[in-house]
């Protein structure tokens with residue numbers, strides 16, 4: 001692998017074990033300035049599976065998720081101690097280009113955030129940024145089909161992306177994210193701004209997407225984690241030393257975590273004893 005570039009379409013090497021861990025995140029300590037936001041969290045993300053992050057507010061779910069593609073680099077004072085192994089390389093190594101990381105590990109945010117431009121150009125955006133030389137129209141159609149939006153927009157591709165409904169906008173953002181064919185898709189509470197019908201559509205879409213992509217999502221909704229996630233990571237907040245530091249309590253296949261949690265804290269959270 002080129003020292004500064006994470007090549008697309010490359011198969012995992014050392015991590016291509018029966019568990020097929022594509023991304024292995026060892027978050028030893030994550031800081032915002034002096035604030036220790038997360039500690040001691042090892043989160044392996046498996047190929048073609050959906051990994052759900054659950055836990056109470058402020059436990060660091062988004063912080064860990066955004067550390068996986070170096071999205072937090074853009075925040076002043078952010079510091080990540082640990083490593084994220086991707087194709088046998090730590091994405092935090094100095095020689096790795098964060099833009100290349102984000103090209104391979106795409107992200108969809110809580111609030112649908114299409115650009116104020118046509119539906120077509122929203123999807124073509126990343127391709128143009130990457131100076132894609134092939135047939136842009138074909139790629140746009142493929143991404144819109146992949147995001148289960150094509151039939152709803154194929155006759156109005158020139159309309160502004162912002163003219164779509166919330167659920168459609170979120171699917172447009174998913175189309176924008178997959179147009180450049182990342183290997184991993186990170187989703188930070190992708191349904192929290194959507195109604196139940198649009199939520200269900202996105203959930204169905206996530207399940208379809210995992211055939212081709214590896215997906216990790218943060219969700220507040222435990223039913224949603226149960227519906228879509230293959231693996232679930234439960235985080236909690238440690239207030240024992242006067243701080244508020246998030247950490248991974250337990251991670252397991254979703255059915256196992258919800259039915260037979262190993263940790264008392266997980267059980268208490270799932271039983272609604274704290275939120």
Ligand SMILES: Nc1ncnc2c1ncn2[C@@H]1O[C@H](COP(=O)(O)OP(=O)(O)OP(=O)(O)O)[C@@H](O)[C@H]1O
Nearest residue numbers: 032037056057058059060061062063064075244246
């Ligand atoms: N940009 C930032 N600067 C400073 N502190 C931050 C920043 N972003 C998050 N934090 C803090 O880090 C901790 C973890 O936040 P994070 O958003 O990762 O938690 P979360 O589990 O995703 O929470 P929620 O479920 O409420 O979205 C919180 O105490 C939060 O206030």
